[in-house]
Amino acid sequence: MTPVLFIHGLWLHSSSWAPWMEMFSAAGYDPYAAGWPGEPDTVEAARANPDAVADVGIDDLVEHHAKLIAELPGKPILVGHSFGGMFAQKLLGMDLAVAAVAIDAAQFKGVLPLPLSSLHATFPVFRGPSNKHRAVSLTEEQFRYAFAGAVSEEESRELWAAWAIPSPGKPLFEAASANFSPHSPATVATRNAERGPLLLTMGGQDRTVPEAITKAEYKKYRDSGAITDLHEFPDRSHSLTIDHGWMEIARDALDWLDEQGLGR
Template identity: 50%
Template sequence: MTPVGSPPIPFAALDSDAPEFEDRTPVVFIHGLWLHSTSWDPWLELFQEHGYAPWAPGWPGEPDSLPAANAFPEPMAGTGVAEALSHYEGLIRRLPRPPVLVGHSFGGLLAQQLLARGLAAGAVAVAPVQFRGVLRLPPVQLASLLPVLRNPRNVHTIVRQTPQRFRRNFANAVSERESYDLHATCVMPAPGRPLFQAAAANLNPRTAVRVDTAAARGPLLLVGAGRDRVVPASVVRAAARRYRSSASVTEYAELEGSGHSLVIDHGWQILAEAVLGFLNRHGLSPEPADG
C-alpha cells in the first residue's frame, strides 16, 4: 500500500519494456471486505497484457501481504466508508490522469462514489453493496450479515471470516475444495464498521453510504451475480434502477451461476473479459504509447 504522502505511485508490476505510465490508461482495482488487495493479482496481469496500467491499492491500514494482514489486522479496526473513500480519493488525485475503477462489494460502492465525484473516466461495480435509497434487502442477504451485526461491539473491531462462513456466503457457487483454497489465499480480517453503516444507511440521512446517481459522469457498469448471498443480484438491479434518470451511460450485466466470490474464483476471467468489453465499447481502451 502506498501512503498518501509518499512520492508518485510506482507501477512496479509493469515490465521494464512497458510504455511509460503517462501513455497508458490507469485502472484502479478496489476490493471489498475480507479480501486482500493481492486477490486482484490475476486481474492486474490480464489488464497489463491488454495495455492498461493496473494498480490495486489496499484499504487504509491494510498490510502489504496477506500473511501480515492476517497476523496484524488491528490498524484497520474502526475504518469506515468515509475513511476508505478519502483514502482512495487521495491516491487517485495523484495519478496523472483519471483512471478506470473496478470495485467489488464495498469496493463497488466506493467506485460509484468516486465516479460520481468526477475522479474517474469510468467504473465497473461488481456485486456492489447497496447505498442509501436502495431498499431491497433479501432474507438471504440479511442472514449473511447477522453474524456480524448481532454483536454491536463489532462496529469498532476487526471481524474474521471463518472458512465455513466464507463457504456458506461468499463461495457457495464453487466446490468446497475451491472455497477452502480461496479462503487460504485471498481472505483476511476486515473492519466491521462498514457493515453497520450500510445496514443503517436508509435510517441515517447523514450516512456516508450514499451515491449521487444524478451526477454527470463517465460510463458505469453494474454487475450482479445470480447466486450471490452477500449482495444478491436483485439488490444490484435495484441499484441500477436508481440511475434511470441519469443522462450518463449505465449498464447492468448478470452472471447467473456466480456467487460473491466471482472476482477470485475459477470464473474470474469470464467476468474480466466482460469488463474489458465494456471499456472497449465506451472508448476506455488503453491508448498506444505513441498516441
C-alpha cells in the same frame, strides 16, 4: 496508458486482484491496486494484526482512494468488488474517474431490498454491536456461505486460505443504517448526468449481494442521462472475481470498456 484502480471489498486482500492486473496490463491498461487504510502488505500479516484495520468507515475508505487517485498519472477507470463497488460508484459520482465497473456492489442509501441471505452472510459482524469498532474475520464455513456457494467445497477452502482477511465492521453498520441517516456516508450521486459510464455486474447465485440489490441499484440511476449498464452472470456467486471463472468477468469488463471507447 489509461490507469485502472482496483478496489476490493470486505474480507479480501488487495493482492486478490493480481490476476486481473496482469490481464488488464496485457490489454494495454496501467493497473493499480491498494489496500484499505491500515491493511498490511500480505494476507498473513493482515491475519496476524486484525486491529490494524479496525474502526475504518466508508468516509475513511472513500477519502483514502480519492487520495490514491490524485497520485495517479491520469484520471482512472475504477474496478470495484462488493464494498469496493460501492466506493467505485461514489468516486465516479464525484467525477474522480472516467468510468467504473462495480461488481456485486454493496448497497448504498436509497436501495431498499434486504434479502435474508444478505443478513445471514453478514451476521458475523452484526452479531455484536461492538463489532462496529472492531475487525471481524470469517471462518471457512462463513466464507463459503457468503462468498463461494457456487464453487466446490475444495475450491472454497482454497480461496479462503489464499485471500481471506479480517475487515472492519463499521462499513456494514453504516450501510445498514443508511436509509435512516440524512447524511449517510453510503450516499451515491446517482443523478450526476455528467459522470463517466458505469457497468454494474452481478452474480445470480450471490448470497451477500443478491441480484435484487444490484437491480435496485441499477434502477436508482434511471433519472441520470449518463451511461449505466447491467450485466448478469446467473451461475456466479460473490467469489466471482477470485474463483476459477474470474477471467470471464474480467474479459466482460474489458469488452465493455472497449464498447465505451475508453483508451488504453
